[in-house]
Amino acid sequence: MSQVAIPRSARIDSSKLTKSRSKQALRLWLRLFSCQSMIEDIIRVRLRDDHGITLPQFDVLAELDNADEPLTMSELSQHLVVSNGNITGVIDRLEREKFLKRVRSDQDRRVQYIQLTDSGQERFKAIAAEHETWVADLFSALDRDEVDQMINTLKKTKESIQGKSNKT
Numbered sequence: 001m002s003q004v005a006i007p008r009s010a011r012i013d014s015s016k017l018t019k020s021r022s023k024q025a026l027r028l029w030l031r032l033f034s035c036q037s038m039i040e041d042i043i044r045v046r047l048r049d050d051h052g053i054t055l056p057q058f059d060v061l062a063e064l065d066n067a068d069e070p071l072t073m074s075e076l077s078q079h080l081v082v083s084n085g086n087i088t089g090v091i092d093r094l095e096r097e098k099f100l101k102r103v104r105s106d107q108d109r110r111v112q113y114i115q116l117t118d119s120g121q122e123r124f125k126a127i128a129a130e131h132e133t134w135v136a137d138l139f140s141a142l143d144r145d146e147v148d149q150m151i152n153t154l155k156k157t158k159e160s161i162q163g164k165s166n167k168t
Helices: 016-051 054-066 073-080 084-096 120-139 142-166
Strands: 099-102 112-116
Touching: 016 054, 016 084, 016 120, 054 073, 054 084, 054 099, 054 120, 073 084, 073 112, 084 099, 112 120
Parallel strands: none
Antiparallel strands: 099 112
């Protein structure tokens, strides 16, 4: 068997490949950011227009609904990865709207537990169901296999990023 010589012009230049991959990675990052921003903008407007709440308020309600028990302000802040100061105004507004209530700890009067009211939980369930419909509609151009493929690819991407983030 004879070997065929590959002309120099047809050989892959590794520096170009790396540059090409880095450009593709930047394009991917920008595309992901663009999609995330558009989805967030749409959801933000719909929450405001249809239900009179903000996206941060929805996030607080979702976290409280997902919790097995009332959360302290600190626990809620940690779950949402925001400061106590940032969350206080959100809690105040949700309390005025009767979505939630604060309950002081019997052991330490400085500690307040935040929990959904019964009506707040009912209202949130209705909003969350509509939110799920909005998100499904935003991805309706993709078939189930495409969605599954994207989920798996993004899982792998997340794992890759997490592996790099620990090396700072």
